[in-house]
Amino acid sequence: MKEFILLFRSAPSDGPQLTPEQLKDVSRPWQDWIGSIAAQQKLANIGARLGFEGATVKADVVTDGPYAEIKEILLGYIVVKTGTLEEAIELSKGCPALSMGGNVEVRDIVQMNS
Amino acid sequence: MSRKSQVLSFKKEVIRVATSDFRPLLSLNLFVMQTSQELIPHLFRTEYSKITAVLAKLFGFEHIEIAEDIASDTFLLAAETWGIKGLPDNPVAWLYTVAKNRAKDHLKHLNIFTGKVTIGLQQASSGFHEIEIDLSDKNIQDSQLQMMFAICNPLIPAEAQIGLSLRILCGFGIEEIADAFLTNKETINKRLYRAKEKLRYEKVKIEFPAPSEINKRLETVLTTLYLLFNEGYYSQSQNITLRKDLCFEAMRLNYLLIENKSTSKPAAYALLSLMCFHASRFEARINQKGEMVLYEEQDTRLWNRELILQGEFFLNKSAKGDEVSKYHLEAAIAYWHTNKQDSQEKWDNILQLYNKLLIIEYSPVAALNRTYALSRATSKAAAIPEAGKLKLTSNHLYYSLLGYLYTDIDNDTAIGHLETALMLAKSDKDKAMILKSINKIKPGRD
Numbered sequence: 001m002k003e004f005i006l007l008f009r010s011a012p013s014d015g016p017q018l019t020p021e022q023l024k025d026v027s028r029p030w031q032d033w034i035g036s037i038a039a040q041q042k043l044a045n046i047g048a049r050l051g052f053e054g055a056t057v058k059a060d061v062v063t064d065g066p067y068a069e070i071k072e073i074l075l076g077y078i079v080v081k082t083g084t085l086e087e088a089i090e091l092s093k094g095c096p097a098l099s100m101g102g103n104v105e106v107r108d109i110v111q112m113n114s
Numbered sequence: 115m116s117r118k119s120q121v122l123s124f125k126k127e128v129i130r131v132a133t134s135d136f137r138p139l140l141s142l143n144l145f146v147m148q149t150s151q152e153l154i155p156h157l158f159r160t161e162y163s164k165i166t167a168v169l170a171k172l173f174g175f176e177h178i179e180i181a182e183d184i185a186s187d188t189f190l191l192a193a194e195t196w197g198i199k200g201l202p203d204n205p206v207a208w209l210y211t212v213a214k215n216r217a218k219d220h221l222k223h224l225n226i227f228t229g230k231v232t233i234g235l236q237q238a239s240s241g242f243h244e245i246e247i248d249l250s251d252k253n254i255q256d257s258q259l260q261m262m263f264a265i266c267n268p269l270i271p272a273e274a275q276i277g278l279s280l281r282i283l284c285g286f287g288i289e290e291i292a293d294a295f296l297t298n299k300e301t302i303n304k305r306l307y308r309a310k311e312k313l314r315y316e317k318v319k320i321e322f323p324a325p326s327e328i329n330k331r332l333e334t335v336l337t338t339l340y341l342l343f344n345e346g347y348y349s350q351s352q353n354i355t356l357r358k359d360l361c362f363e364a365m366r367l368n369y370l371l372i373e374n375k376s377t378s379k380p381a382a383y384a385l386l387s388l389m390c391f392h393a394s395r396f397e398a399r400i401n402q403k404g405e406m407v408l409y410e411e412q413d414t415r416l417w418n419r420e421l422i423l424q425g426e427f428f429l430n431k432s433a434k435g436d437e438v439s440k441y442h443l444e445a446a447i448a449y450w451h452t453n454k455q456d457s458q459e460k461w462d463n464i465l466q467l468y469n470k471l472l473i474i475e476y477s478p479v480a481a482l483n484r485t486y487a488l489s490r491a492t493s494k495a496a497a498i499p500e501a502g503k504l505k506l507t508s509n510h511l512y513y514s515l516l517g518y519l520y521t522d523i524d525n526d527t528a529i530g531h532l533e534t535a536l537m538l539a540k541s542d543k544d545k546a547m548i549l550k551s552i553n554k555i556k557p558g559r560d
Contacts, residue, residue, distance in 0.1 A: 028462075028466070031466055031469045031470070032465070032469060032488075034469065034473060035465075035466075035468065035469025035470075035472055035473065035484060036500055036503070038469070038472035038473045038476060038481075039472050039476075039480075039481040039484050039485065039500070039503070039504060040481070040503050040504060040505070041476045041481070043472075043473060043476075046473055
């Protein structure tokens with residue numbers, strides 16, 4: 001079994017703040033997607049959802065916000081465990097970011113040897 | 115009073131344990147049982163484990179057999195004496211006095227001949243004649259809880275933890291334990307012996323874990339109680355009374371945990387809530403022929419309202435703090451099942467709870483139930499591809515689920531899956547259930 005990180009990106013939404021009820025509707029597809037991966041015993045780490053407070057640090061300058069120069073921001077990540085990259089790609093096809101016009105980057109995780 | 119009605123009143127009393135005022139009820143029951151033949155088995159269940167726990171705590175775990183022997187002897191003497199002289203005014207106090215005297219005699223004896231046990235005694239310095247054998251409610255409860263922590267120890271296998279709990283904490287006979295595990299007395303005797311040896315070898319103490327360790331140790335205790343309950347609830351054993359006893363014992367021990375300030379953690383409340391919800395369906399889920407009745411086909415009038423209400427009460431109590439254990443999620447799922455009425459809201463919630471449960475801990479049963487919930491929240495057609503991904507191809511329940519999902523969509527495929535399920539199923543009960551589903555699709559066949 002290998003571990004792959006799924007990084008999902010999408011254009012930042014600058015719409016109005018969501019009500020709790022709307023937020024529930026937004027999070028449901030995510031819960032279903034992750035639940036489906038967990039039901040296949042392929043979830044290695046629930047990962048995290050990323051917020052909007054942040055900055056981008058470069059050698060000479062710090063830019064406010066996580067999305068200074070790119071159209072897409074990182075929304076979050078999970079880690080899956082599968083036999084192959086193809087399986088991990090198959091899992092990422094259900095990611096709700098895709099239906100928001102976003103994308104998923106699948107990368108293998110290289111264990112650090114101390 | 116027949117043994118059956120005696121067991122029944124015991125059952126009622128255990129249910130009361132989950133409410134605050136069970137003590138008066140207990141004495142009421144004693145009042146009703148007027149002869150020693152009726153009373154002794156009942157008292158054995160309730161008092162044997164208390165005496166054993168207190169004495170073992172006093173002697174140390176390494177001398178647990180002595181504690182068990184003294185407790186057994188006490189009941190033997192009760193059977194002899196009460197049969198001849200009639201019942202004492204206060205049978206419980208009588209038992210405690212005899213147990214105390216026997217324990218003191220034993221210590222005196224040992225002190226004279228070997229001086230061995232006193233070394234293990236907590237109050238060694240004061241000498242045996244000053245040793246107070248404290249059979250107060252408080253010390254009984256504390257000793258039982260501490261014994262629970264000693265037995266529910268990851269050093270010994272889960273099966274041994276359950277076996278020892280049944281023997282030492284619940285006063286079950288070896289034969290009953292063998293029955294519950296569908297094995298023979300010899301196997302159980304060996305298992306318990308090895309487990310005790312291991313605990314002795316590791317010098318396990320009968321004490322409360324340090325406050326910093328309590329959550330972690332409590333996790334093991336809760337797991338054992340959860341398994342003990344499930345052993346009764348899902349067992350293949352035909353002995354329904356025994357199966358119920360296992361469940362109610364798990365509930366009683368869980369109740370001890372929530373009665374104590376240091377162990378009444380949210381997860382303990384959540385587990386008790388889960389057990390109450392499940393136990394509420396006891397009478398409805400097994401019919402008079404001893405066959406399982408599917409949830410969908412249960413007569414809700416047989417559901418125990420009182421237990422459902424208690425489940426809700428404990429579920430509310432469990433909602434303290436941020437911790438969401440698997441027991442919280444399972445209890446919440448069981449809560450939604452206490453209302454048989456289907457609604458979109460119900461299945462949406464159950465699906466989300468299964469998602470969360472699987473994220474905390476994968477299990478094949480949770481994966482299958484999640485997919486079933488998905489079919490109820492969306493559609494069978496939408497759940498079929500999700501079911502396909504589970505690939506639990508050695509599990510008959512997997513093919514039963516596929517059979518269910520394909521029914522009315524593609525009945526030939528449905529029957530194919532159910533026939534595979536039939537091939538994989540091991541117990542007659544499971545096979546009977548699957549055959550029923552097949553026959554429902556093929557109305558011609560019977």
